[in-house]
Amino acid sequence: MAAVAGDDGGAGAGAAGTPGSGGGCCVFSPPAPARCLATVAGDGRVRLWDTQAGGAGRLRHEYVPSSHLSATCSCLAWAPAQRQRPREVPQKKKRRSEKVDVDEELDLLAIGTAVGSILLYSIVKGELQRKLSDGHNGKVNCVRWHQENDCLYSCSDDKHIVEWSVPTGKVKCKWKAEKGSISHLCLSPDGKMLLSAGCGITLWNLETKEVYRKFTGHATAVSSLTFVTIRPPNDSQPSDGITGLYFLSGAVHDRLLNVWQVRSDKKDKNAVLSFILADEPVYVDLATSGDREDPVKLAVVCRDGQMHLFEQILNGYCKKPLMPTCTLQIATSGKGNDVRPVPILAATFCSDSRSVLVAYNTLLHPIIERVTLNTSEAHICLVRDTQMTVSISTETAVTKVKTPIVTAEVKVLVPGIPGHVASMKPRLMESRKTEAKRKGTEVESSIEERLSAMDIDALKVKHKGGFPQADSFAVLLVQGLESNDSSILNKVLQIKKDALIKTTIARLPVTAVVPLLHEITRRLQGHPYGALLMVRWLKAVFTQHASFLSTLPDLVPQLGVLYQLMESRVKTLQKLSRLHGKLYLLSAQVAASQRVQDASTVNQTAKLVYAEESSEDENSEDELMEDHESDENWEEEKEERADDPKMNIDKEVSEDSGEDLHTENESEEE
Incomplete structure (x- = not known):
């Protein structure tokens, strides 16, 4: 019994995808x-x-x-x-063709x-x-x-x-x-x-x-x-x-x-x-x-x-x-x-x-x-x-592999989260290991040598902040989402600077976008002050990763809770706006009435009282008698002042001033 190749050598489904091939x-x-x-x-x-x-x-x-x-x-x-x-090839090349027969x-x-x-x-x-x-x-x-x-x-x-x-x-x-x-x-x-x-x-x-x-x-x-x-x-x-x-x-x-x-x-x-x-x-x-x-x-x-x-x-x-x-x-x-x-x-x-x-x-x-x-x-x-x-x-398959030469100028990148790449430079530790290999002995590196081998300066940037905060926040955010650590998430998600939030979201790997949206949705349902902060993060996520989210086939069930939450709040926006206007009007009226009450508590004692002539007719007989006595006293005082030379001088001065006033009044009438 011999194997039949069908139409393509026994590969009837060879062009189809294979399990675990990722479309290969x-x-x-x-x-x-x-x-x-x-x-x-x-x-x-x-x-x-x-x-x-x-x-x-x-x-x-x-x-x-x-x-x-x-x-x-x-x-x-x-x-x-x-x-x-x-x-068919010439006879002189027959051996050569036989050698490549299997490959051809x-x-x-x-x-x-x-x-x-x-x-x-x-x-x-x-x-x-x-x-x-x-x-x-x-x-x-x-x-x-x-x-x-x-x-x-x-x-x-x-x-x-x-x-x-x-x-x-x-x-x-x-x-x-x-x-x-x-x-x-x-x-x-x-x-x-x-x-x-x-x-x-x-x-x-x-x-x-x-x-x-x-x-x-x-x-x-x-x-x-x-x-x-x-x-x-x-x-x-x-x-x-x-x-x-x-x-x-x-x-x-x-x-x-x-x-x-x-x-x-x-x-x-x-x-x-x-x-x-x-x-x-x-x-x-x-x-x-x-x-x-x-x-x-x-x-x-x-x-x-x-x-x-x-x-x-x-x-x-x-x-x-x-x-x-x-x-x-x-x-x-x-x-x-x-x-x-x-x-x-x-x-x-x-x-x-x-x-x-x-x-x-x-x-x-x-x-x-x-x-x-x-x-x-x-x-x-x-x-x-x-x-x-x-x-x-x-x-057995790989042969003639050359080992790269590592010098002080070579920068080695260690694997990590995208956007957070730590760099290391070989220093004293590598040199001591090479010397130890030549001598045939093993030298254990100290903690000081291990720390010195880490290129901390390469992680610093030129600005005053030292380490890039957005980069570290992105790493902390991924760690918090993977470990579900509320302390780490609270530290990162309480950022209020829009520029820092935008940079952190830009450095976030796409695998952490959907878990972050779930965490934001959970926090939006909590305290209103927390929801005010979460809106900034939500805006940054939709701005930076909209193209990735659009490729998810199960986007609707993934973000269904968030969609219902936002839709319910948008529906109540108009009612809340009207309520806000009414509350503002009431608070303004209350403040105005409070100012009126504060004004009524001012000291009402008059510093000057002016009485009109018509008020004299309404006085009692006692007041008239008192006025009569005062007139008599006034005449006596007048006689006494006439005898006093100082009073006469004051009188002349007052008369002169009276004449001036009289002339001014006449000019005004003219």
């Missing part, structure tokens, strides 16, 4: 057994790992696209081994990008061979090679399928296939038909570019397609290329792997068989002998990191979904009884179809192991020390 992808190279594993992690770098027994897990090539940050790699596809055979069989790797271009990477040359552009306007979701001619097919979010000419790098044909985006492609083994899938599945005739047949498909986007060819029982009968042709399909968020049969009568658009999984499939590989009587073996890697093995004869309908015959899982042991699962990234059958080549751990450093499956056991769990395996492979 991986695919084994054809044919069985695979010689290489291509991976793309979240950093955008394409890495090629050796899968052979002698150097399994060794990094062979690493390619960094020039636009890997802006145009991330979205899918991978190995070129078929048949078209990668070395060309694995030459081209197609890399789809998020901007619509396709990169063709040559493993032999270790460089980019060609770039295919001007074909798609959206992200390339899948790339497939033709088995015979030099053609490449790709699909994208722009609803189109493009047929490329690899030698020229030009578009041969382009047609619209779906109403929505196309997520996956698959070529038939004879190269005459093409499957395209969004949610529904369409079978195309490549010669006429017409629809041959449509299938029901899945409720969500299809993530994997793989053809299966079963040889008819009587080989003498003519075959039209459709008899015994099946294909498998898996979709996003779908735990069923469906099997569809391609018939010439174009009837029955539903699946004939289904395999039940623990999670959605991300990598599918199959092995079959081609005989209808022999079962088809499937190795399906799910998003939860488990691999399921199925064995089923495709000869009719089956209503109930089939359960896996064996499940493989990788785990690593920690301290005590702590056993943690290790995700399986991809799996492919070996040439004997009894063992499976499994890649697990992470896409940055996968571990490749050949596992012989025992189908008598329903569940197999392999315990592996991944850290030790990675460290051993790293030590």
Whole structure:
């Protein structure tokens, strides 16, 4: 029984995302057994790992696209081994061609990008061979090679399928296939038909570019397609290329792997068989002998990191979904009884179809192991020390590493919170350690030497404040949020300077933004004076980190309490404004009445009293008598004053003044 490569060398789902990859992808190279594993992690770098027994897990090539940050790699596809055979060369270069025969069989790797271009990477040359552009306007979701001619097919979010000419790098044909985006492609083994899938599945005739047949498909986007060819029982009968042709399909968020049969009568658009999984499939590989009587073996890697093995004869309908015959899982042991699962990234059958080549751990450093499956056991769990395996492979793979020379001018940055980077300079401690190593002795550093090694001056700034307060406040704020320490949070959140608040929020890492908003929401519900301070912090957070908050998919439930709190206070703003106006008016009236009362307590004693003439008539008879006596006394005093010469002089002076007054009055009358 030999492994069948399907349409792309047994990598039916190689372009799909893998568990724990952060949106990356991986695919084994054809044919069985695979010689290489291509991976793309979240950093955008394409890495090629050796899968052979002698150097399994060794990094062979690493390619960094020039636009890997802006145009991330979205899918991978190995070129078929048949078209990668070395060309005939002169006899004198035969030995040279034989040396590179193995490498030339694995030459081209197609890399789809998020901007619509396709990169063709040559493993032999270790460089980019060609770039295919001007074909798609959206992200390339899948790339497939033709088995015979030099053609490449790709699909994208722009609803189109493009047929490329690899030698020229030009578009041969382009047609619209779906109403929505196309997520996956698959070529038939004879190269005459093409499957395209969004949610529904369409079978195309490549010669006429017409629809041959449509299938029901899945409720969500299809993530994997793989053809299966079963040889008819009587080989003498003519075959039209459709008899015994099946294909498998898996979709996003779908735990069923469906099997569809391609018939010439174009009837029955539903699946004939289904395999039940623990999670959605991300990598599918199959092995079959081609005989209808022999079962088809499937190795399906799910998003939860488990691999399921199925064995089923495709000869009719089956209503109930089939359960896996064996499940493989990788785990690593920690301290005590702590056993943690290790995700399986991809799996492919070996040439004997009894063992499976499994890649697990992470896409940055996968571990490749050949596992012989025992189908008598329903569940197999392999315990592996991944850290030790990675460290051993790293030590053997990395060679010719130069140790950097550390001098007094070198500044070493230690890891920390973004915006708070401590710097250190090697000083006396490093020099003493180097001397001790030369002499073969160990010298323990004192506390004074350790403190002197810290570059405190580098943390200071030129202003009078010394250390940057905003930087230290940002660190304290993160520490308070992580430890939920109210004393630290009170110290930071009681800042009243707007400039310092703005700088602190700007230096705050994005991971602490949502916890800070939760803390602000809790404090807004407390004392009004505290709410007055929290509004300043809330304004600074929304001003500095609005772009980050807009990217959160669960922003509404995260900030639901804060939104309701602000909405309730905004609704009562108009009522509070009216109440404030009335209270201000009342307080002004109370203050005015208080001033009136204070004015009434002033001393009312008159300093001067003026009585009018009409008031004399109202006097009593006693007063008249007294006035009469006073008049008599006045006459006596007048006579006495006439005899006195001094009084006469005063009289003359008064008469003169009286004349003057009289003349003035006359002038005024005139």
